[in-house]
Amino acid sequence: MPTDVLLQLNTYPLREGLKPTYGTAGFRSVADLLPSTVFRCGALMALRAGALRQVTGIVITASHNPEQDNGVKLVDPSGNMLDSQWENMADALAQATTAEQALREVELIKQTWAVGTGGTVMVAHDTRSSALDLCKAAAAGISAVGGTPEPALLLTTPQLHWMVARRNCCLPFSEVDYFQTLLGAFEQLRSSHCPSAKAQALVVDAANGVGAPKLAEAAGRLSDLGLNINVINSGTSGALNAGCGADFVQKEQARPAGFESIPSGMRCASMDGDADRLVYFVMRKSGHAQLFDGDRIAVLAATLLDRILHERPGADASVRMGIVQTAYANGSSTRYVRSRLTECEVVMTPTGVKHLHHAAAAFDIGIYYEANGHGTILFKPSFLKTLTEGSGGWRTEMGLLSQVMNQAVGDALSGLLLVEYALCRLGWGLAQWTDLYTDLPSRQLKVAVPNRAAFTTTDAETRLMTPRGLQCQVEAEVAKVSQGRCFVRPSGTEDVVRVYAEAENQIAADQLAKAVASLVSEMA
Numbered sequence: 461m462p463t464d465v466l467l468q469l470n471t472y473p474l475r476e477g478l479k480p481t482y483g484t485a486g487f488r489s490v491a492d493l494l495p496s497t498v499f500r501c502g503a504l505m506a507l508r509a510g511a512l513r514q515v516t517g518i519v520i521t522a523s524h525n526p527e528q529d530n531g532v533k534l535v536d537p538s539g540n541m542l543d544s545q546w547e548n549m550a551d552a553l554a555q556a557t558t559a560e561q562a563l564r565e566v567e568l569i570k571q572t573w574a575v576g577t578g579g580t581v582m583v584a585h586d587t588r589s590s591a592l593d594l595c596k597a598a599a600a601g602i603s604a605v606g607g608t609p610e611p612a613l614l615l616t617t618p619q620l621h622w623m624v625a626r627r628n629c630c631l632p633f634s635e636v637d638y639f640q641t642l643l644g645a646f647e648q649l650r651s652s653h654c655p656s657a658k659a660q661a662l663v664v665d666a667a668n669g670v671g672a673p674k675l676a677e678a679a680g681r682l683s684d685l686g687l688n689i690n691v692i693n694s695g696t697s698g699a700l701n702a703g704c705g706a707d708f709v710q711k712e713q714a715r716p717a718g719f720e721s722i723p724s725g726m727r728c729a730s731m732d733g734d735a736d737r738l739v740y741f742v743m744r745k746s747g748h749a750q751l752f753d754g755d756r757i758a759v760l761a762a763t764l765l766d767r768i769l770h771e772r773p774g775a776d777a778s779v780r781m782g783i784v785q786t787a788y789a790n791g792s793s794t795r796y797v798r799s800r801l802t803e804c805e806v807v808m809t810p811t812g813v814k815h816l817h818h819a820a821a822a823f824d825i826g827i828y829y830e831a832n833g834h835g836t837i838l839f840k841p842s843f844l845k846t847l848t849e850g851s852g853g854w855r856t857e858m859g860l861l862s863q864v865m866n867q868a869v870g871d872a873l874s875g876l877l878l879v880e881y882a883l884c885r886l887g888w889g890l891a892q893w894t895d896l897y898t899d900l901p902s903r904q905l906k907v908a909v910p911n912r913a914a915f916t917t918t919d920a921e922t923r924l925m926t927p928r929g930l931q932c933q934v935e936a937e938v939a940k941v942s943q944g945r946c947f948v949r950p951s952g953t954e955d956v957v958r959v960y961a962e963a964e965n966q967i968a969a970d971q972l973a974k975a976v977a978s979l980v981s982e983m984a
C-alpha cells in the first residue's frame with residue numbers, strides 16, 4: 461500500500477542536509493538525527509527478510525561511542541552483518557531526501573528482489589536513553605512494508621546476531637539458550653580438561669553498558685566453576701563508555717574510571733558498550749594498563765588450537781587454520797604467527813568485522829580479531845560435521861569450543877570464556893601470555909577533516925590513493941624511523957581520518973603519528 465508507506469515515511473523525514481552512510485558497521489550519528497535512518501533500516505531489513513523468507517535483525521546501538529550517539533547494526537539471516545550487496549541499497553534508501561524518493565527506493569528493492577511483503581525482524585537495543593524511541597521507529601519501518609517487528613529486547617549486539625542465526629537454523633534461540641550454550645560448553649571444557657584449575661578472580665569493566673547486566677547473569681554460574689567475576693562500571697552511576705570500556709583501555713592504555721582501588725597486578729578485562737569487544741589488561745604501579753589486545757587473544761587462541769590439533773592421534777590429517785587481522789594488528793603479533801605458528805596462515809583484510817568474518821569462514825578453523833578486541837573463532841560447518849562422525853577427546857573439545865565461540869559475530873562473553881579456558885588448558889598465567897612476543901610501540905590519532913571521503917585507500921587500507929601525493933609524503937616520514945610503519949584511513953564510524961603508527965620505541969611512534977597527522981591536516 462504505497463500511500464500508507466508514503467504517509468509513514470513522511471512521519472520520519474530526513475533532516476535537511478544529512479547524508480547518512482552505512483560505514484564500517486551500520487549507520488551511526490547523534491541520536492536525534494537518526495529516526496529517519498532507523499525507520500528506513502527497519503523497512504530494508506523487513507524486505508530482506510521477505511526476500512529470503514527468513515528472519516533478519518536490527519540492533520539499536522552506537523557500540524563504544526558516547527551516550528548521546530546512537531546507531532543501527534543490521535543482521536542478516538546467517539547472523540552475520542548485512543550482505544555487502546545490500547549496503548548500497550541501504551545507503552540509497554537512507555539518503556533519499558524526500559519521502560517520495562524513499563518510496564521509489566523501496567519499490568526498486570521490491571522489484572529487484574521480487575519481494576511482495578516484509579518478513580519478521582528481531583529487534584534489540586543497548587542501554588542508551590534514546591533506544592526506545594529508535595526501536596519504535598524501527599518497528600514502524602518494519603510494519604510499513606508489511607513486515608512483523610518482534611518486541612525490542614535489551615541485549616548485547618552478539619546475543620541478537622546469535623539468536624537470528626539460531627532461529628533460521630530452527631535451533632533454540634532464546635536468551636536462556638544463549639547462556640546455556642556458551643556457559644554449558646565452557647563448564648564441560650573446564651571439567652574435562654582442567655578439573656583441578658585454581659580459582660581465579662577477574663575484574664571486568666563493563667563500560668556502563670548492556671554487558672553489565674548480561675555478565676551479571678553469567679557470573680553466578682562462573683563462580684561455581686571457580687571464576688569469580690567482579691563487574692565494575694555496571695551502569696548504576698557512571699556514563700556509558702566515558703573514560704572506560706574496551707575502546708578507551710585499548711587506545712589509551714590507561715586506568716579506566718572506576719578502577720582506582722583495583723590493585724596493580726590484578727587480572728582485568730574490559731568490554732565495550734554493546735559487548736562485542738573485549739580486551740584484557742593488568743594495571744601497573746605507574747598507572748599504565750598493560751594491554752592484552754585482540755591480537756594477543758587471537759595468538760592465544762591459535763596456540764590453544766595448535767596444541768589440541770597436535771595432541772590428537774593421527775595428527776597428520778590436515779586441518780586448515782588461519783588468523784585474520786587488519787592493518788591495525790601489531791606487527792609483532794603478525795611476525796610471531798608467521799615465525800612460530802607455522803601451520804596457521806595469516807590473512808589481512810580491511811577494517812570491520814564484515815571483512816574479517818568472511819575471510820575467516822574460508823578456513824576449517826578461522827580465528828579473527830581486530831586489535832580492539834572485536835572477533836571470534838569460526839569453525840567451518842563441514843569441519844564440525846567430520847568431528848561428530850567419530851568420538852574422541854579432541855573432537856569433543858573442538859565441538860565445545862565452537863559452542864563457546866559465537867559463530868555469528870564477535871562476542872565479548874565468548875572472548876572472556878576463551879581466554880579463561882585457554883590459560884587454564886595451557887597451564888599458563890598472564891606472564892606466559894605476555895612473553896609470547898613484545899608489542900611494537902604504537903600510536904593512534906584521529907584527525908578531524910572537512911571531508912573524510914576525500915581519503916581513499918588500497919591494499920587492505922595500508923596505502924592512500926587520494927589525496928594525491930599524500931602517500932609519498934607518509935612514506936618519507938616512515939623512512940626516517942627504525943621499524944616504522946604508518947597508514948592513514950578514513951573512519952567508517954566517526955567523522956575523522958585515523959592515523960596509525962608503529963616504531964621501535966614509543967617516542968618514535970608518537971612522533972611518526974604526529975608528523976603524519978599534520979600532513980593529513982595540511983592536505984585536508
Ligand SMILES: CC(=O)N[C@H]1[C@@H](OP(=O)(O)O)O[C@H](CO)[C@@H](O)[C@@H]1O
Nearest residue numbers: 484485812813830832951952953954
Ligand atoms: C581503528 C578501530 O578501532 N576501528 C574500529 C571502528 O571502525 P572505524 O571504521 O575505524 O571507525 O569501529 C568498527 C565498528 O565497531 C570496528 O570494527 C573498527 O575496528
Ligand SMILES: [Mg+2]
Nearest residue numbers: 523732734736
Ligand atoms: Mg561494539
